[in-house]
Amino acid sequence: MMIPKASADSPPSVIGKHAIVMEADTGEVLFEKASGEKAYPASLTKVLTAILLDEKVRDNATVTTSLSASKQEGSNRYFLLNPGEQLSKRDALYAMMVISANDAAMAVAEHIAGSKEKFAQLMNEKSKQLGLKNSHFVTPNGLHDPAHYTTAYDVALIVREALKHPKVLEAMGTKETEIHTNMREVHIKNPSKIHDNPLVIAGKTGFTRAAGNNLVEVFEENGIRYIAVDMQSNQVDEYEDIQKMVAYAKNKMKLMTVKEKGDVIGEQVIFGSAVPFALAESIHIPQRKDTAPSYELRTRWITPTEGVTKGQLGGYVDVYYKGKELESVPLLAQANALPPETDLFKKFLILGGILIFLFGCTLLYYRKKSYQLS
Template sequence: MKKNLILKAFALTLSLSLFSPLSMASYAASNSAKPNTETSSENLPNIKAEAALTMDLETGEIIYCKDADSKRYPASTTKLLTGLLLAESKDKADQLEYTKSAKEQPEYSLNLNYMHNTMQPGDKVTADDIMKGLLLFSGNDTAYVIADNISGDVKSFAELMNKKAKELGANNSNFVTPNGLHDPNHYTTAYDLSMIMKAAFANPWERETMELEKAPINLKNSRIILENRNLTLGKNGNLAGKTGTTNEAGGCLATVYERDGRQLIGIVLKSRQIDNADMTKFNDMDAIMDYSYAAEKEVYKSNGESVGTADVKYKPFILFGPTKTISVPIKLTQDVNYYKNAINDSESQIAYKGTDSTAWSLLFNKNTKLTYSTRNHSEEVTGSVDISLGSIIKDNLIIYISTLVGLAIIVTLIALIKNAASNSRRKNKNYYSRSNRRRR
């Protein structure tokens, strides 16, 4: 009887082990990731500019983009970078020398448009007045004053400009001149210019200069009032900015807007520019800002969606056995939202940093932190390591079956030995009983 019971238990254990893949298949089917449903953005702004971008100043999120990584000529928006280098190299009260190369610059310049070509090399101008001439009036000569006084010559200053641009993340730009007058090798992108604008606005001296509607400066004992060429400054949320135009660059504009306490960077490149009174680039800027402030995020990946796999280490028998690695799905436990645009569509990703926890401990606490990232922005999101007891069993099926078989054999042998010993004891007892009866 005992022998039959042991054999039945062994057969049942073996059957359960062999059929466990069925339960694992059922688990996988019930946990398959649902597909991502993309929704298309509507009501994109209708603008003349060939390249444009808006970015949340605080989070770095790109909200709107149009051909934002294409090579474009920046014209006088170049002076944002020139002004930043001035602010980082000089103090407001420092005296700068007016230079020969500055005097050679065409309109618009302080020398030609205000001083009737009377400025001479060696004339002194304060750094603050040069900054105002650079950013408000957009004087071509002021940019050369800065270049010569900081680096000694324009070529050396261009090297400094390009080094600074790379530090700011403007990696697809090349600067040749400090004022942005056309050169085929002088270019940027809408994205790169947004990074330069961000740094310029973060600099107190440059920011407060761009925020001025008008300001006085002194040249050769003459007091001049400069007016800001950012024509919509103070309107529709326009806090600060820099204009630019050449025939090759078209109308260019870099701004920071603020509405309801939220600040956005806006870039418009190669818009229409008929003359200085043409408002097309300003209208383009208002249009992309109206769109961006109204924009709502869409679902990038949904709650429950698989976003990759994780390799988790463990031992088959919890505390002993060979160390193994199992690949398990990582699933979101929340919706991940983003601003739908070309850059975010191509560069968004969700990453799992990994864990030191074993597969066994993750059975009881599957929650984990993931990172959603796209260009210039990242945030933490929640997910889970989608592991089950069934997946561990399936991964170790041969080991577990072998172990069960081995244990069953051992148990059977022990039972047989015990049974044989018991039979031997009964035989001996019967033998002694018969012997005792014969003696009587």
């Protein structure tokens, strides 16, 4: 299923009451509808819980299901955790992202913070770090609470952070997998339509009666990633809403090549030699078609104290977009520059090797001559 065509000049009409499309790398908002108004996230909450799981729990940890976690309202019919059931960090993550397991999310919260309330404090602290404007979290799974709310814009920021966590991104992009606990092995499958579109690399659904149907999907095409959020919609229209929004957003963007891999950015004089430094990879920046480029490149050198060899790291080019850092690209030396004593030492080793070789040849010659005389 491909994204339908849309007019570059006509914003789409969407059914969801709150919606947004954000370019993932720059944070550029390309479409929005009441994206700053309060809404209930339902299971979209679990994306934030997954981020905290990835940050605060070691990879080989085991999460144990408490009685209270096992009593959470079920989000599916075929995988409900039992009291005392244990699963790995990886399997807890996939249970939350693939089948939206409410009990797994509560088990994670209790494992990290000891209680739902203390975990909520961590969620709200993280939301401040991410710059969320109008969010307050109470539960790790999104089961309805009037004090548990967010906005479509804030959800986009949470997902933008999730893209920096490869494990979370992979789980959000998984349609089906196996989960192993200390009691059983279960095959789980995401029942949503998220994975029907080949351009979607990650997604998450959410539903409660109070929240309605919520959906977030991450599209990637031509090197540009789009985060699309549709909230307080319905199960029929939410996917079409996002398709139309992303089609509209695509028409506004282009991928601009700023520098190519191998381009020489500058040089450093090292032990009297001018050494050029080149980019280890190309620099591409998603850019709105209707605005002037807003990027800045800042060179950050690493001062060598012992010389450099070809291919050695010598600095970075920091890429800024509208004053915010997007990435850092390594600069690699294109020639050798070694201290004089190093060159002298190498020459000494070479000369020493030659002398040893000549001595060995001479010794061998006299031994042969002595043998012939005898």
